[in-house]
Amino acid sequence: MRLSDHRGLIFSGKIRRMKLNLAIAQIATKLGDVESNLEKHLNYIKQAKAEKADLLVFPELSLTGYVVQDLVATVAHRPTDEDPVFKHLLKASQDLDLVVGFVDEDSRHRFYIATTYLSGGRVVHVHHKVYLPTYGLFDEGRFFAWGDSVRAFDTRFGRAGLLICEDFWHASPPYLLWLDGADLMLFSSASPGRGLTDREKLESARWVERVSKAYASMFTSFVVHSNRVGYEDGLHFWGGATVNDPNGELIAQGPYFEEALTIAQLDLNQLRRTRARLPLLRDERTNLTVSELQRILQK
Amino acid sequence: MLDLTINTDVARQILTGFIKSEVTRVGYSRAILNLSGGLDSALSCALTAEALGSENVLVLRLPYHTSSPDSLEHAQLLIDKFRVQSETIDITDMVDPLIQHDPKMSDKRKGNIMARARMIALYDRSEEFKGLPIGSSNKTEILLGYTTMWGDMASAVNPIGDLYKTQVRQLSHSLEIPDVIIDKAPSADLWVGQTDEGELGFTYEEVDRLLFLIVDQRYSAQECVEEGFDENFVNSVIARMRRNQFKRMMPPIAKLSNRTIGYDFLYLRDWGT
Numbered sequence: 001m002r003l004s005d006h007r008g009l010i011f012s013g014k015i016r017r018m019k020l021n022l023a024i025a026q027i028a029t030k031l032g033d034v035e036s037n038l039e040k041h042l043n044y045i046k047q048a049k050a051e052k053a054d055l056l057v058f059p060e061l062s063l064t065g066y067v068v069q070d071l072v073a074t075v076a077h078r079p080t081d082e083d084p085v086f087k088h089l090l091k092a093s094q095d096l097d098l099v100v101g102f103v104d105e106d107s108r109h110r111f112y113i114a115t116t117y118l119s120g121g122r123v124v125h126v127h128h129k130v131y132l133p134t135y136g137l138f139d140e141g142r143f144f145a146w147g148d149s150v151r152a153f154d155t156r157f158g159r160a161g162l163l164i165c166e167d168f169w170h171a172s173p174p175y176l177l178w179l180d181g182a183d184l185m186l187f188s189s190a191s192p193g194r195g196l197t198d199r200e201k202l203e204s205a206r207w208v209e210r211v212s213k214a215y216a217s218m219f220t221s222f223v224v225h226s227n228r229v230g231y232e233d234g235l236h237f238w239g240g241a242t243v244n245d246p247n248g249e250l251i252a253q254g255p256y257f258e259e260a261l262t263i264a265q266l267d268l269n270q271l272r273r274t275r276a277r278l279p280l281l282r283d284e285r286t287n288l289t290v291s292e293l294q295r296i297l298q299k
Numbered sequence: 300m301l302d303l304t305i306n307t308d309v310a311r312q313i314l315t316g317f318i319k320s321e322v323t324r325v326g327y328s329r330a331i332l333n334l335s336g337g338l339d340s341a342l343s344c345a346l347t348a349e350a351l352g353s354e355n356v357l358v359l360r361l362p363y364h365t366s367s368p369d370s371l372e373h374a375q376l377l378i379d380k381f382r383v384q385s386e387t388i389d390i391t392d393m394v395d396p397l398i399q400h401d402p403k404m405s406d407k408r409k410g411n412i413m414a415r416a417r418m419i420a421l422y423d424r425s426e427e428f429k430g431l432p433i434g435s436s437n438k439t440e441i442l443l444g445y446t447t448m449w450g451d452m453a454s455a456v457n458p459i460g461d462l463y464k465t466q467v468r469q470l471s472h473s474l475e476i477p478d479v480i481i482d483k484a485p486s487a488d489l490w491v492g493q494t495d496e497g498e499l500g501f502t503y504e505e506v507d508r509l510l511f512l513i514v515d516q517r518y519s520a521q522e523c524v525e526e527g528f529d530e531n532f533v534n535s536v537i538a539r540m541r542r543n544q545f546k547r548m549m550p551p552i553a554k555l556s557n558r559t560i561g562y563d564f565l566y567l568r569d570w571g572t
Binding site: 030031032033067069070071193196197198199200201202230231232233234236256257 | 302304305306308309310312313316317320321461563564565566567568569570571572
């Protein structure tokens, strides 16, 4: 049987044959040294380009380091052509798409934990972290403004969404992205390792891996997680990048605790095959959710 | 729920990475630590040698004339096993002139002087060797305040301060620290016959289980009693933890200006590195 005949038996329409070569850079950063971190970004971009990556995803606050505290105002940048950091990244995004973590300063000098999606020399989307953990070892709410939107956006690989760490510890932001059309969820973290037990993985790693897999399964979408490595004072960051496909299957994983460039080839047609089998998106009763939420909020 | 067992491979990877990162990011490649012959400093030594390479580690043996000969011997076992550089400095001549000022000086005061004399030797040799001082205080003694401020607590980085004593034992086994050091009664060896458990009035195994519930699992005192711990023991450990909070902090600075170190001048130590 010829290949075309074989395909004809299964599906007679046009299939968008689409692969995405994804790269995830789990890097260690220098705390507050944006210039040095930019240099590392450009090195990883070069490596990813050599691997023929279409999209390279960096971790949360990849340009600044995580516990920036009083450094917030001095490490902030605006993703524009004129910005001394972003002009290099925008130029690099003409070769491959980039997701970069930074401190964004708005025109009225509010500072946000942000990620941006850059492509073809343009800023396609900026996400401001909407959940700032301010408990336990975290103190983000003290230093940053809260983002107030969760939006999907179009890319050359289909519709995507960005979330940052605590954003996806809450169920609602991934759900909103799903309903807004995101088939490719790009999560980034600077997740401090904690919860050492007798098991092979830290509690924090197990939790994040569990929910990433769950979102991929429940939303029949690709879920990518990019987490940093390295140390800041006594905190360590565990890395372990993951890619889960629309079946909730892990298709790539980076190592723990060390810098790495993890490559995964995403067969975007898997979205179609999975959703033909499992029409969770088709059957999602958004109006029911909205009416029940309205009732709950009116209580 | 009450299981303090740790995955030693993961702990080892994180802690050696921590030592390497914290030493090298400040421009050092070497480290120094005091080796008492006891288990805590043995573990810090093993981790540091693994992180930086034996040739980059200097250990000091700092006996006082009443110190147990076992302490020196056990330290030597570790020096041989981990092939680190070593020096021995008798601190008796440093310590005795101050002790002789007060014939009624208590053992506790003498012990504090010895611990602080060892700190002076550590930091002095640190400067000459260009090695960062590595600490050996474990989580149990930090929480109980069973330690001398500016003495054995003094270090630039502490790789084992989030491990309870029983976890220190577990990790030490996996790093092949000699059994004779793991199995002996823990002692600060500040006076003849001193043991930690004799002085504290309970065993590390008991108190570690209790501290794990209170600190790590956020149990209330009442919930600890319901788990089977004696009420007086629970209350005394909580009181001891609270009373010793001062040892776990830098001295508070009285605020006057708009921006005060410790309150609203906030940077990690790793700032810029």
